[in-house]
Amino acid sequence: GAGVSQTPSNKVTEKGKYVELRCDPISGHTALYWYRQSLGQGPEFLIYFQGTGAADDSGLPNDRFFAVRPEGSVSTLKIQRTERGDSAVYLCASSLGYEQFFGPGTRLTVL
Amino acid sequence: GENVEQHPSTLSVQEGDSAVIKCTYSDSASNYFPWYKQELGKGPQLIIDIRSNVGEKKDQRIAVTLNKTAKHFSLHITETQPEDSAVYFCAASKSGGSYIPTFGRGTSLIVHP
Numbered sequence: 001g002a003g004v005s006q007t008p009s010n011k012v013t014e015k016g017k018y019v020e021l022r023c024d025p026i027s028g029h030t031a032l033y034w035y036r037q038s039l040g041q042g043p044e045f046l047i048y049f050q051g052t053g054a055a056d057d058s059g060l061p062n063d064r065f066f067a068v069r070p071e072g073s074v075s076t077l078k079i080q081r082t083e084r085g086d087s088a089v090y091l092c093a094s095s096l097g098y099e100q101f102f103g104p105g106t107r108l109t110v111l
Numbered sequence: 112g113e114n115v116e117q118h119p120s121t122l123s124v125q126e127g128d129s130a131v132i133k134c135t136y137s138d139s140a141s142n143y144f145p146w147y148k149q150e151l152g153k154g155p156q157l158i159i160d161i162r163s164n165v166g167e168k169k170d171q172r173i174a175v176t177l178n179k180t181a182k183h184f185s186l187h188i189t190e191t192q193p194e195d196s197a198v199y200f201c202a203a204s205k206s207g208g209s210y211i212p213t214f215g216r217g218t219s220l221i222v223h224p
């Protein structure tokens with residue numbers, strides 16, 4: 001079946017702009033996670049959804065970052081007033097239990 | 112919070128040799144330890160995992176060992192092949208609903224034909 005998909009695959013924006021990153025999880029997976037991966041580092045947790053609600057958003061770095069999952073499937077990560085330090089690969093994963101299935105990521109570049 | 116250290120950062124081996132990657136963790140409450148393989152331009156993919164109630168798990172050429180007392184766990188790949196070349200991440204997490212993992216910094220494995 002289809003895996004986790006993320007769009008766009010690449011996003012280039014200017015400092016101060018607003019961006020939205022989309023994640024389509026595996027159908028039926030109730031848990032959804034967002035991570036940020038900088039070059040040469042492991043994925044860093046941002047936020048976790050169980051169904052429609054954010055069960056743990058302790059990894060969001062500041063209030064410029066926000067994520068939603070209104071119908072319990074697709075999720076959107078929103079970043080306001082982007083900064084150059086936000087440049088990274090943003091990964092999404094979904095799961096039903098222990099194992100997390102990752103998407104290919106969105107590479108965000110803030111100029 | 113949890114802290115996961117991973118070594119080495121780079122590992123270069125000849126095809127057919129074994130490769131070992133080691134990780135330590137800090138939170139004794141962690142009880143689930145997955146290993147992921149990440150190829151260029153792709154997301155991490157789970158290759159093997161171990162829970163704290165066992166000390167070793169094997170799947171064909173891949174094995175993972177866990178020492179809860181010392182809080183360290185290792186990935187062993189035998190008979191390496193060029194297609195094993197990738198970045199490998201260890202992680203540690205706790206049960207309780209979320210299984211949010213803390214990842215190591217990764218090991219770049221290069222297998223020379």
